[in-house]
Amino acid sequence: MKFLVIGGAGYIGSHFIYEAIEQGYQCIALDNLSEGHRQALHPDCDFVEGDLLDLQLLKKVIVDVNPDAVFHFAAYALVGESVSDPSKYYRNNVEGVRTLLEAMREQCPQTPLVFSSTCAVFGVPESLPMKENDPKKPISPYGRSKLMAEYLIEDYANAYGIKGMALRYFNACGAHESARIGEAHRCETHLIPNVIKSTLGGKPLVIFGDVFDTPDGTCVRDYIHVKDLAIAHIKAAEILIKKPKGFYDVYQLGTGQGYSNLEIVKTIEKVVGRPVEFSYGDPRPGDPPALYTAVEKAREGLGFEAQYSSLDYIIRTAIAWHEAHPDGF
Ligand SMILES: NC(=O)c1ccc[n+]([C@@H]2O[C@H](COP(=O)([O-])OP(=O)(O)OC[C@H]3O[C@@H](n4cnc5c(N)ncnc54)[C@H](O)[C@@H]3O)[C@@H](O)[C@H]2O)c1
């Protein structure tokens, strides 16, 4: 089977491709390398350098590849930047999805689409753990753009028979067990890489806020290893392939267990064997105090349960990647 992977040179997309190729699937990545890295691509993965917003290119690639499933990882994903430059986010994350849906509607209306969504569609959750159908009140243009994209896919499924699944990830983390690929965002905002980089001589760590309504005052998040995300995507595609036209559903991917920012720092200290220096800063605007998912729907609907997301494995694989590639790719 052949998978077309939009955004395949990015962090999560590149780990998905490694897993899919290791499981025997053929992969073709399309990426404009605005954030991704050519070196992140598996050596057996075919690559088209191009833009999601280029409808003619998408149609041509779909005809040439004739994929059995399409995976859409490409987006801009910095919450803060989305507040200061929403136009950039709505264009790439909403118009990009519409362009892809148009290309698929014309060239491969039966082919399943698996879409990267986020727990940021909820904003500040009304209750925990968060369930798929809980109320959604996103508080950033990034979260809103992803919620709009979910609606677009659902509407195209209802009206034109597209088959789609939105997978809402909680906090993606970790690296490939080989340490050949890992998290290498050009502007790194995520906690785990920032803690690790601070131990390797990078920028000093600032923990954003210690006065949240959580057990130790720091934010709580649900961390899921990129290998688990990759496995869930393959399960989603295998299920979607067998579904009738017009099928659409949403699943959340996390472990169901929350860890505070301080617990992450303490675990990294234990693994590296020395103290991590940090200071407390102001809370980051738009950070909800606690986010963790209910896992029942993914367990029942996808047969998915995280297996590679112990904090110890996440941190060990992430450290191995950063030690092997201190300057990224
Ligand atoms: N990292 C997380 O914790 C997290 C959590 C929830 C959801 N997500 C979502 O998962 C997806 C992947 O996230 P990531 O962390 O791997 O991000 P990433 O930036 O590393 O990967 C995105 C890739 O898409 C490419 N891209 C962006 N716009 C494009 C365009 N117009 N045309 C072609 N390629 C384009 C980039 O070059 C990059 O390679 C995103 O949709 C993100 O919103 C990420």
Ligand SMILES: O=c1ccn([C@@H]2O[C@H](COP(=O)(O)OP(=O)(O)O[C@H]3O[C@H](CO)[C@@H](O)[C@H](O)[C@H]3O)[C@@H](O)[C@H]2O)c(=O)[nH]1
């Ligand atoms: O240097 C840092 C970096 C992060 N944090 C805190 O660590 C926690 C986790 O932050 P981060 O790793 O940036 O992830 P989130 O902000 O939780 O991730 C959100 O942002 C992603 C976009 O990058 C979305 O896709 C996810 O769905 C959404 O949960 C938050 O409390 C941050 O304030 C720090 O204290 N210091």
